[in-house]
Amino acid sequence: MLGDEEVLKAVQSHIESRGEPLAGPLSAASAITWHSLLKGQIVRSIESRSEEKRLHRGPLDLSGRPVYDVISDYRIPPPRDPAEQRRRILVRRGSIxxxxxxxxxxxxxxxxxxxEGMIRCEPRRPCxxxxxxxxxxxxxxxGRSALKPAGAQARTPVHAAAAETSDRGQCYECGExxxxxxxxxxxxxxxxxICRGEGSRSCPDCAGDGKVTHKHCAGTGRTVEWTEGIIAQTPRTEEVRLPEPGVLYWARKLADQHAAWTPTTMADNDPLRARVQKDFGSTLKPLLRPHHQEIARRTELEYVRFAKVAVDEHPHRIYYVFPTLGRPTVVRRPSPRRVCQIAGIAALAFLLLALVNRFLA
Ligand SMILES: [Zn+2]
Ligand SMILES: [Zn+2]
Ligand SMILES: [Zn+2]
Ligand SMILES: [Zn+2]
Ligand SMILES: [Zn+2]
Incomplete structure (x- = not known):
């Protein structure tokens, strides 16, 4: 774990290595603020138990399935890996x-x-x-006009005109x-x-058989009913990022890039546990609380504690000091005040440019 002295030494040698000599050694009075970050995930295995009535159409051998009496009493070990999805299918004793x-x-x-295999069908249909x-x-x-002599009708002008059209022929009823x-x-x-005038046709439902497949047994003539017990172990992953997003945005980006994070499982024997609890106590607590029906969990978190240093001689800069496996890493960023200044200058330059443009136009 880094300390104040080590941090100041790292910042000092960083500044000096850039050829910017300081008036004297950085004092402990330089403003050091310490911050902590935590990231990773908690994978839980959540168990659910349920029972349902089952119906199988046809013969079925259930003898290979494990049997239970009371679903909540059935013993099943938690998964070795909480990320594993498991389903145990059981049969209630005596329910088959x-x-x-x-x-x-x-x-x-x-x-x-x-x-019958046959259904009635109209022998004749409207034309x-x-x-x-x-x-x-x-x-x-x-056919009533057939009572008149055929010859006399043929000679009437109306019928003569009709005869000229090709879609009209001789009537079988009146003979005209x-x-x-x-x-x-x-x-x-x-x-x-369909029936070619027979008046009946083969039944389409049974294809003339007179019999159809029995739906309840799917045509097998057998059924099996039983009560099924289902024990499901489902993984649920929760991402952890503390402090909450938005806070220490830049520091988090730099820490991802430069720092050596220390893994922590938050287990009883984890030496980092007390430290992490101290830093994040109230926000961390609900994240670590066991969930309803939680039977196993894996905590994969990483922790880093870093320093932010403000040096009086360089008020426009902030120095971040991150722990690494070797010597601490120092990263320089413009201070928030400096960022505002730069943004102001940029805005001013833009305004001037706009004015000049208008002037020239
Ligand atoms: Zn018909
Ligand atoms: Zn017709
Ligand atoms: Zn007719
Ligand atoms: Zn039928
Ligand atoms: Zn049946």
Missing amino acids: DARLCECGNGGVRCQRCEG GSCRDSTCCLLCGGD PGVACVTCRGRGRVQCT
């Missing part, structure tokens, strides 16, 4: 009910055809070609040429193409 399905052989009577007009211009499909729909020949209906 394997039986033959009431259907007997997996098939049931088809409801649509009532087991599609003349749906919106008259099937016969003369008799309208009822050039008046009837060519598809149905004046009948208004045509033979059904």
Whole structure:
């Protein structure tokens, strides 16, 4: 752990190595502030236990599954690695009910055809070609004008005009040429193409079988019902960054780059534990509190304590001193006041440039 003296010595030799001699050795009166950072993650294993009714369609051998009496009493060791996702599937003792399905052989009577295999079908259907007009211009499909002599009708001018159009032919009902729909020949209906006029067709639900697959047993004729117990161990990872984001933003960036962080698990035998607790106590406490149903955890944190030094002779700079595996590292940054100054100068320069531009234009 770095101390004040070591920090001042490091800053002094940093300044001197840059060829900026100081009036005298940096004194302990130089403003040193100490800060701590903590980063990493806590991986917890959270356990959940539940039971549900299960139904399997068909035969099923459950003898290989572990059995429990009371789900909450079932002993299962916590995972060696809390990041591991585990699921244990159990069977409640005495809950297995394997039986033959009431259907007997997996098939049931088809409801649509009532087991007949055939369903009724209209032998004749309305003619599609003349749906919106008259099937016969003369008799309208009822053949009544057939009572008149055919020759006399053919000579009337109305019918002569109609005869000229190609989509009208001889009516089967009244016998008049050039008046009837060519598809149905004046009948208004045509033979059904599905049953070809038979009046019945094969049932589409059972394909003419009269029987369909029984859904409850999926056609197997057997079912197995039981109560299943599920014990799930699910990892939950929590990222830790202290102090909260935004605070010590620059220092954190520099520390990531330059400092040697010390790993800590916050376990009882961890020598760093007391130090970290002292630095972050109240914010750290809720993060380390055991979660509901937590059965295992892995704490992977890293800690660093560094110094910020303000030297009277260089008021426009801040020196960060980070511990490393060897000698401490010193990083120089402009002081916040200096940053404001630079920003001010930049703004002024921009303003001047804008004015000059306007002037020239
Ligand atoms: Zn069945
Ligand atoms: Zn059917
Ligand atoms: Zn039909
Ligand atoms: Zn007709
Ligand atoms: Zn027609």
